[in-house]
Amino acid sequence: MGSSISPLITMDRKPAYADESFRSIRTQLDFLSVPSPIKTVLVTSAVAESGKSFVAANLAMVMAQSGRDVILLDADLRRPQLHSIFQCSQSPGLTTAISKPTLIEEILHETPVSQLKIVPSGPLPPNPVELLASAKARDTLDQLSQHANLVILDCAPAIAVTDPILLSRYVDGVLYIVRPGHNSRKADRRAIELLTQVHARILGVVINGMRNEAEPVYPLAY
Ligand SMILES: Nc1ncnc2c1ncn2[C@@H]1O[C@H](COP(=O)(O)OP(=O)(O)O)[C@@H](O)[C@H]1O
Ligand SMILES: [Mg+2]
Structure with missing residues (x-):
């Protein structure tokens, strides 16, 4: 499903339904940011292939396109x-900064959207x-959040491994x-x-990835 759609639907082909769905997630995050701003958001799901990276990447794009400095980790x-x-190199990245002294700027990779950086x-x-x-x-995450208005963490699935559970304690919120x-x-529960x-x-x-006749594939937040 969806193999004909570029993973970055918010950049090239822009089906209106998809763009709109990501904007609606953005709006809801804005509402949730009152009174205290949400600066770090972790994206996870029960298992692999749910679209965590797809949603994280497109949401990060939409956020950056609206003028925020965003880091997608x-x-x-x-x-x-x-x-x-994003067709950038895999290193230097998160594990580089964790395992040896690294300037945070060294792990920030440029993307086609100037306000979006990838780690x-x-x-x-x-x-x-x-x-x-x-x-x-934790220190790396703190430093990253000082370099942006929003840090989005694209994580592993929550049932398979404990990484997202562990990281969820360090962030302002989780998008499931x-x-x-x-x-x-049962897996979601x-x-x-x-x-x-x-x-x-x-x-x-x-x-x-819900489907109906008029709108082939779209994410929806509630
Ligand atoms: N809403 C969607 N529409 C089209 N393709 C999608 C959608 N969500 C995910 N995909 C595709 O499904 C595959 C798995 O998604 P991915 O984001 O890699 O999952 P995960 O990160 O949860 O393992 C990828 O090829 C991705 O581009
Ligand atoms: Mg993924």
């Missing part, structure tokens, strides 16, 4: 995708959980992605349960 150290979507995963480590749990990871028909409701157990603030659920 590839925190999926199992199956990183942002460097492919790719960096080289994949054998021990992602230990790396992401480190004080240096559901792709209808892709996994069981379990993922939400794991997130709420660590008191993650779930900002909303994005239903990704």
Whole structure:
């Protein structure tokens, strides 16, 4: 499904329905940012292939196109995708900054939208959980949030690994992605349960890839 659509639908082909859906997520995030601003948002779902990277990338584009400085961080150290979507190199990236002294500017990669920067995963480590749990990871996230109005973290799936659960404690909120028909409701319930157990603030659920006659594929937030 959707193989004919570029992952960056908000940049090239711009089907109105898709653009509008991402704008509506943006508007809802703006509402949720009152009274205290949401500066760090983690994107996760129950399993792989739900569209986490797709939603994170397009939302980041829409946010940056509206004048915010946005950093999109590839925190999926199992199956990183942002460097492919944005066609930049995978390193230096997040793991570089965590594992050795690195200036934050070194891991920020340019994109076609001037206000959007990507931090790719960096080289994949054998021990992602230990790396992401480190004080240096938290420090890197803090530094990134000082460099932008919004940092979006594209994460691994919440049921498969503990990375997103762990990272959810460091962010202002979580955007949870559901792709209808892709996994069981039980899996979604379990993922939400794991997130709420660590008191993650779930900002909303994005239903990704719903189909109907008039609008072939679109994400929708509620
Ligand atoms: N709403 C959508 N419309 C079209 N293609 C989509 C949509 N959501 C995801 N895809 C595609 O489905 C595949 C899996 O999505 P991806 O974002 O990589 O999932 P995840 O990051 O959750 O593993 C990718 O090829 C992506 O471009
Ligand atoms: Mg992904």
